[in-house]
Amino acid sequence: MTNDPSEAGDDFLARQFEAHRGRLRAVAYRMLGSTAEADDAVQEAWLRLGRSGAGQIDNLAGWLTTVVGRICLDMLRSRRSRAEEPLDDTPLPAGGAGPEQDALLADSVGVALLVVLDTLTPAERLAFVLHDLFGVPFEEVAAIVGRSPAAARQLASRARRRVQGAPEPEADLALQRQIVDAFLSAAREGDFDGLLRVLDPDVVARTESGVSAGARTVASGAMTYARFGPEGTAALIDGVPGVAVLSEGRPVRALSFTFVRDRIAVIDIALTPERVAALHIEVQ
Structure with missing residues (x-):
């Protein structure tokens, strides 16, 4: 072979x-x-x-x-x-x-x-x-x-x-917010190339049910966020810029991001009420 x-x-x-x-x-x-x-x-x-x-x-x-x-x-x-x-x-x-x-x-x-x-x-x-x-x-x-x-x-x-004892790099919240806004805009508009520009080539996306890896795979999944429309909004998830999906003004889903320079390297997606409730979410 x-x-x-x-x-x-x-x-x-x-x-x-x-x-x-x-x-x-x-x-x-x-x-x-x-x-x-x-x-x-x-x-x-x-x-x-x-x-x-x-x-x-x-x-x-x-x-x-x-x-x-x-x-x-x-x-x-x-x-x-x-x-x-x-x-x-x-x-x-x-x-x-x-x-x-x-x-x-x-x-x-x-x-x-x-x-x-x-x-x-x-x-x-x-x-x-x-x-x-x-x-x-x-x-x-x-x-x-x-x-x-x-x-x-x-x-x-x-x-x-x-x-958990490892030191965290200094965060540039303003830059991270810009990345989140670009992610949301690309997802809403179905802009696949725009998503690739903000995702790390080896980005990992995790949910309760599984893990996907690679920018093209994760971008394809993110295209489904277009259906959230105005209910998907920028938010601080445990103090870090991310995305909250609202229903009647309350978060029902959350996307927590780990950033590398000007890219998203990890996306943790909370889908269940229990996981969402465990997060501190501040809608921007």
């Missing part, structure tokens, strides 16, 4: 894999802190998919996430046993993201967060990244690390306490 999915004989399988590549790369980068190692992990997942008999896989997205998680866990353990530092990020080969997008990807995680993640054990890092950043259930995390779901939950909890 070819190493390049774009040249594979099984075009259908290659297309399926490519549809998940952005998310897998984001998972691997947050696990490993290196774009070169992340791409190696994703490439290895492709090779394993080709050897697996893909027709027997019911949930390809879950299977690929599990495989990438296991590959990254092995790489972290190997690195730790040799007392190695993570590889410095270098420009990707032709067809990769390139140095400019590499820098944005690194910023979307945050130098402070990467430093903290490097202090965690491999199992803690995997549990935190997969569950807290990508919404993977603890039952699936437990299968990867070879522990019970309760133990996986404890791993993520310990990691979370460490991460």
Whole structure:
């Protein structure tokens, strides 16, 4: 089997894999802190998919996430046993993201967060990244690390306490508000290119039911916000510029943003009354 999915004989399988590549790369980068190692992990997942008999896989997205998680866990353990530092990020080969997008990807995680993640054990890092950043259930995390779901939950909890102590970069609220206004305007007008201009190339969008990654995927989802019309408005969500969707003047949905320079890197979407009620929302 070819190493390049774009040249594979099984075009259908290659297309399926490519549809998940952005998310897998984001998972691997947050696990490993290196774009070169992340791409190696994703490439290895492709090779394993080709050897697996893909027709027997019911949930390809879950299977690929599990495989990438296991590959990254092995790489972290190997690195730790040799007392190695993570590889410095270098420009990707032709067809990769390139140095400019590499820098944005690194910023979307945050130098402070990467430093903290490097202090965690491999199992803690995997549990935190997969569950807290990508919404993977603890039952699936437990299968990867070879522990019970309760133990996986404890791993993520310990990691979370460490991460919450990481320093936050200074926020430019005025710039963030401009980005939110541009996001809302583009979503309302169905301006796909306008959405791409305010989204990080590796943006992650999370809801209670799942995670999507990559600017084009997230922008396609954001186009549905056009139906909110005037009910979608700029707001401060826990003190950070975001979007609130109102019904009879009360917030019923909320989009919380994490910003990198002049881009949106993470969108947390609260859809249930319980999650919305837990947020401090000030409509602008």
